[in-house]
Amino acid sequence: MSVPNLPKIYLYRRIVYAKLFIDNNYADKIDLDNIADEAFFSKYHFIRLFNSVYNKTPHQYLSSVRIEKAKQLLSTDMLAANVCYAVGFESVTSFTGLFKRMVGQTPAAYQAAQHQRQAAIADAPLKFIPNCFAEKKGWVVSH
Known part of the structure; x- marks a missing residue:
């Protein structure tokens, strides 16, 4: 039995479907076999x-x-260990190591920086608006 040549769009759709499966199930215990x-x-x-x-x-x-997704959750008050499990990791150690490799800082350091940034935005919101946008709106931006 021979396999017919499938149009590339059909193959592409199947790959996109698998990507969407990852996007929708990232927090579950999924692996390559499930996705394939x-x-x-x-x-x-x-x-x-x-x-x-x-x-x-x-x-x-x-x-x-x-x-x-972990970066989004770390912008809240959720504990880093809880974030680890919420996004599908089974080990805090492996989560922390991967997070540090990909983001450049530990989850705890990232969370602290996000809280500082949120506090700075609350303190002086106009500092975080691009000057060209503020000028167009007629807002005065003090630096």
């Missing part, structure tokens, strides 16, 4: 196709989604 199954590809073929479309492996993409 969603796209109906063998995992090795899927890795190649996904990488060719997004310039990241599915695992790298899943990690980046989790870290971005």
